[in-house]
Amino acid sequence: MDRGVLQPAACESPWLTDDVRQYRDTVRDFVAAELVPHQARWRAQHGPELEAWKKAGSAGLLLVDVPEEWGGGGGTFAHEAVVLDELARNCVYFGTQVHTTVAHYVLAYGSDEQKRRWLPRMARGELLGAIAMTEPHAGSDLQAIKTTARREGDEYVINGSKTFITNGAHAGLVIVAAKTNTKVIGMRGTSLIALETAGLPGYRVGRPLEKLGMQAQATVELFFDSVRVPAANLLGGVEGRGFAQMMEQLPYERLQIAVGALAMTEEAVKITAEYVKQRHAFGKPLLDLQNTRFKLAECKTRAQIGRVFLDNCIERLLAGRLDETSAAMAKYWLTETQCSVVDECLQLHGGYGYMTEYPIARMWADARVQRIYAGSNEIMKELIAWSL
Numbered sequence: 001m002d003r004g005v006l007q008p009a010a011c012e013s014p015w016l017t018d019d020v021r022q023y024r025d026t027v028r029d030f031v032a033a034e035l036v037p038h039q040a041r042w043r044a045q046h047g048p049e050l051e052a053w054k055k056a057g058s059a060g061l062l063l064v065d066v067p068e069e070w071g072g073g074g075g076t077f078a079h080e081a082v083v084l085d086e087l088a089r090n091c092v093y094f095g096t097q098v099h100t101t102v103a104h105y106v107l108a109y110g111s112d113e114q115k116r117r118w119l120p121r122m123a124r125g126e127l128l129g130a131i132a133m134t135e136p137h138a139g140s141d142l143q144a145i146k147t148t149a150r151r152e153g154d155e156y157v158i159n160g161s162k163t164f165i166t167n168g169a170h171a172g173l174v175i176v177a178a179k180t181n182t183k184v185i186g187m188r189g190t191s192l193i194a195l196e197t198a199g200l201p202g203y204r205v206g207r208p209l210e211k212l213g214m215q216a217q218a219t220v221e222l223f224f225d226s227v228r229v230p231a232a233n234l235l236g237g238v239e240g241r242g243f244a245q246m247m248e249q250l251p252y253e254r255l256q257i258a259v260g261a262l263a264m265t266e267e268a269v270k271i272t273a274e275y276v277k278q279r280h281a282f283g284k285p286l287l288d289l290q291n292t293r294f295k296l297a298e299c300k301t302r303a304q305i306g307r308v309f310l311d312n313c314i315e316r317l318l319a320g321r322l323d324e325t326s327a328a329m330a331k332y333w334l335t336e337t338q339c340s341v342v343d344e345c346l347q348l349h350g351g352y353g354y355m356t357e358y359p360i361a362r363m364w365a366d367a368r369v370q371r372i373y374a375g376s377n378e379i380m381k382e383l384i385a386w387s388l
Contacts, residue, residue, distance in 0.1 A: 024082040031092060047094065047170070058124070061083050063122055066103055067107075070115045071122075084096075088260035091264075091363060102122070114194070130166060132175065132222055134164045135162055136163050143186045143187050147177070147224065148178055148182060149178035155228045158176060163222075164373070168220040169208060172198055173196060174194070179191075188243070191239050195227065204224075207220065211369075213364075213368060214365075214366050255331070258335070261337070264366070268345040272299075306334050309334075310330060313330045325384055329380070346360045
């Protein structure tokens with residue numbers, strides 16, 4: 001039997017131009033040299049040193065699809081996709097996805113002065129971004145947030161708390177979803193306000209949260225006790241548009257998640273195919289067992305189907321035609337596939353798959369949250385159902 005059939009398909013994504021391929025080589029080399037060797041320490045201390053962000057900025061990994069006039073790399077989502085892809089394949093998570101998402105909120109709704117002040121520093125890794133939506137009693141239901149921002153003259157006074165905030169431990173710029181009109185029920189009273197956290201009275205960062213996976217990505221609670229920020233920090237300049245702004249930006253974030261989900265899926269199939277060729281049971285390689293071959297055949301097929309769909313979504317985003325329903329489908333289906341395939345691959349590793357020294361164990365733990373954040377997959381199904 002030709003066991004080469006179990007290797008991941010060598011198909012080339014249509015959005016990979018020569019420029020993007022060259023950039024991928026740069027990213028791959030940087031991840032291997034500067035990020036992978038430090039993962040054990042970062043997992044133990046719940047996040048990287050701030051110096052790692054500056055190195056990533058100097059290497060051109062941050063804000064790669066933000067225009068050069070605002071300090072970004074001047075690339076497209078294709079460049080962002082290869083960053084996400086390489087990080088996910090190596091189980092490297094230190095908050096770059098959220099950092100980029102924050103930059104896109106500033107790019108879309110910030111004033112020119114705010115873009116000049118924040119984006120170049122974010123691109124250099126000097127100013128870390130976080131977005132504070134989730135609260136202890138408001139997760140996927142963003143309409144239920146209780147954090148308030150009361151207007152007093154030329155300032156907003158913010159009170160409340162947020163939880164599960166990626167990058168929150170060291171974030172210098174936090175976009176907060178808050179109620180600017182508590183008399184309005186639902187989405188209409190919500191606004192997005194940017195906070196520069198350095199020396200900000202009343203702003204407090206909680207302890208690092210203990211998570212199942214993504215240990216090297218700092219996740220904390222944030223507390224706001226009569227925090228005063230300039231009224232000019234209201235994104236978009238008009239109160240009550242926060243929910244609409246989040247809905248406009250979430251498809252981008254969901255496609256980011258889909259890219260990482262598929263990259264890990266493909267990598268799980270690859271490393272498991274290599275493992276079962278080397279591991280012996282009952283006097284022969286695991287690959288010689290029909291169950292092993294069939295399971296990997298199923299996993300590889302699902303990964304290939306996911307690749308075709310994701311490439312189509314990326315092409316549509318690059319052309320400005322990706323709709324919210326397709327983004328929800330990509331996030332839902334590819335993260336479900338990721339968790340299922342990684343679980344099957346862990347099973348094929350046997351007891352070694354449960355040991356965290358093996359990448360498949362870390363993949364299993366890291367993958368699970370993908371079905372929850374940026375809108376749970378149940379919410380994705382609701383969004384898809386609205387299009388019926």
